[in-house]
Amino acid sequence: xxxxxxxxxxxxxxxxxxxxxxxxxxxxxxxxxxxxxxxxxxxxxxxxxxxxxxxxxxxxxxxxxxxxxxxxxxxxxxxxxxxxxxxxxxxxxxxxxxxxxxxxxxxxxxxxxxxxxxxxxxxxxxxxxxxxxxxxxxxxxxxxxxxxxxxxxxxxxxxxxxxxxxxxxxxxxxxxxxxxxxxxxxxxxxxxxxxxxxxxxxxxxxxxxxxxxxxxxxxxxxxxxxxxxxxxxxxxxxxxxxxxxxxxxxxxxxxxxxxxxxxxxxxxxxxxxxxxxxxxxxxxxxxxxxxxx
Numbered sequence: 260x261x262x263x264x265x266x267x268x269x270x271x272x273x274x275x276x277x278x279x280x281x282x283x284x285x286x287x288x289x290x291x292x293x294x295x296x297x298x299x300x301x302x303x304x305x306x307x308x309x310x311x312x313x314x315x316x317x318x319x320x321x322x323x324x325x326x327x328x329x330x331x332x333x334x335x336x337x338x339x340x341x342x343x344x345x346x347x348x349x350x351x352x353x354x355x356x357x358x359x360x361x362x363x364x365x366x367x368x369x370x371x372x373x374x375x376x377x378x379x380x381x382x383x384x385x386x387x388x389x390x391x392x393x394x395x396x397x398x399x400x401x402x403x404x405x406x407x408x409x410x411x412x413x414x415x416x417x418x419x420x421x422x423x424x425x426x427x428x429x430x431x432x433x434x435x436x437x438x439x440x441x442x443x444x445x446x447x448x449x450x451x452x453x454x455x456x457x458x459x460x461x462x463x464x465x466x467x468x469x470x471x472x473x474x475x476x477x478x479x480x481x482x483x484x485x486x487x488x489x490x491x492x493x494x495x496x497x498x499x500x501x502x503x504x505x506x507x508x509x510x511x512x513x514x515x516x517x518x519x520x521x522x523x524x525x526x527x528x529x530x531x532x533x534x535x536x537x538x539x540x541x542x543x544x545x546x547x548x549x550x551x552x
Contacts, residue, residue, distance in 0.1 A: 287376060289399040293547070296399050300379050304371035304395055305330035306424070309404070311493055312549045314441075315433050318425040318513045324368040325357075329424035332364045333393045333410055334383055336421040337477070337505060337523025340461050344526040346417055351526075354386050360461075363423065366393055389416035391533075403546040410539040417530030418539050421501065421519025428512055430489050442490040444514060448506060451480025454522050464528045473508045477522040485516050491552040499543040518543045 286307060287298040297308040306329035309316045321327030342353040342361035353361040365384040372380050380394040390413035398405045408420050432438030453469045454462035454477045462477060469478065481504055487495045499518030507515035520541055521531060533539045 287373070287379070287397070289377065289397060291399050292401045293549075294399060294401075294404070296397065296404060298379070298397060299328075300371040300373050302328075303330050303367040303369060304379050304381060305367065306406075309545075310433055311495075311547050313432060313436060314430040314438065314489075314492060316426055316430070316493070316495065318427055321425075325363055325423070327425050329422055330363075330367040331393065331395060331408060331420070332423055332517075332519060333366050333408065333420040334387055334389070334391065334416065334418040335361070335364050335526060336419045336423075336517070336519040336521070337525075338362045338461055339526055340459070340524050344417070346526070346530075347415070349388075351388055364420075367423075371395075389414055391416060391418075393420070402548065403544055405542060405544045407542040408540065410533060412533040412535055412538070415532055415534045417526045418533045419519055419521035419525045419531070420539055420541055421503075421505075421517055422543055423515060423517045425510075425513045425515055426487055426495075428510075428514060430492050441492045445488045445490070446506070446508065446514060446516070447483075447486040447488065448478075448504075448516070449482045450478035450504070451482065453478045461524045462522050462528060474506045475509055477503055477505045479503055487514070487516070488550070491550055493547055494550055495545055495547045497543065497545055499541060501541045501543075 289296040293312055295310045299305055299307045303324055308319055317329060318327045338360040339353060341359050342355040344351050356362050365387045366381050369381060369384060374380055377397045380392060383391045392411050394409045396407045410418055410420050428443050430441040450469055452466040455465040455467045457463045479502055484496045484498045497516055501518045501520045503519050503521055505517040522528060
């Protein structure tokens with residue numbers, strides 16, 4: 260099987276990290292009494308900024324599309340081993356966007372269509388051999404943000420959806436109103452199980468007790484909502500309608516807590532099949548509150 264040419268470069272071997280993102284266009288802007296949200300339809304339908312109580316919570320820049328903001332992952336999340344899988348006897352080969360694997364779906368680096376001030380949509384693209392569409396909807400309130408995602412399939416397909424936020428380790432205010440760095444963020448996270456990783460870093464399919472930090476792992480059986488705390492500044496709790504969470508703690512500048520409907524390489528582990536008329540849906544909610552200094 261030969262991988263189809265990548266949408267952006269024509270070369271399926273070129274990793275995402277070497278592909279500059281498109282120039283930004285006008286973002287969606289939502290504001291509440293405590294927060295300001297920016298979403299860029301052109302830059303993969305991602306949240307490019309979330310300012311809460313005067314502090315930017317997200318990493319707002321990075322080379323390539325997978326190292327910053329909070330981007331949607333669809334129709335798969337995480338890596339697909341060697342960019343290949345078989346579905347209903349059909350061999351599928353995808354662009355190896357993080358060689359030797361494919362990573363994080365087909366919608367994070369393409370322009371979305373704006374349906375209204377809080378609703379954007381996109382098709383699954385020509386590198387995904389099954390027809391379908393994804394939509395996102397954003398609701399910003401005084402104390403939180405809710406984002407919903409829906410994948411509608413035109414034909415049966417394996418699928419996982421989710422989000423990949425990059426939260427700052429330290430809060431420093433905003434570019435317009437800088438503040439002294441906060442103490443580093445702490446993560447409160449407790450799960451019953453995690454997916455064992457093989458030598459290639461991908462899940463073997465076996466569930467094991469959670470191991471020690473640092474993590475770049477997928478967990479299930481999360482007992483309480485994950486919580487990020489920037490001491491003396493802000494606390495943020497995360498909930499989702501999904502049952503899988505990937506937590507990535509290794510970067511020095513950021514921490515990632517990613518809700519998704521299945522594990523990395525789910526297409527090779529026993530995927531959920533989405534069929535016409537029965538969309539795959541999920542939502543995530545971030546709730547925040549200000550802390551006393």
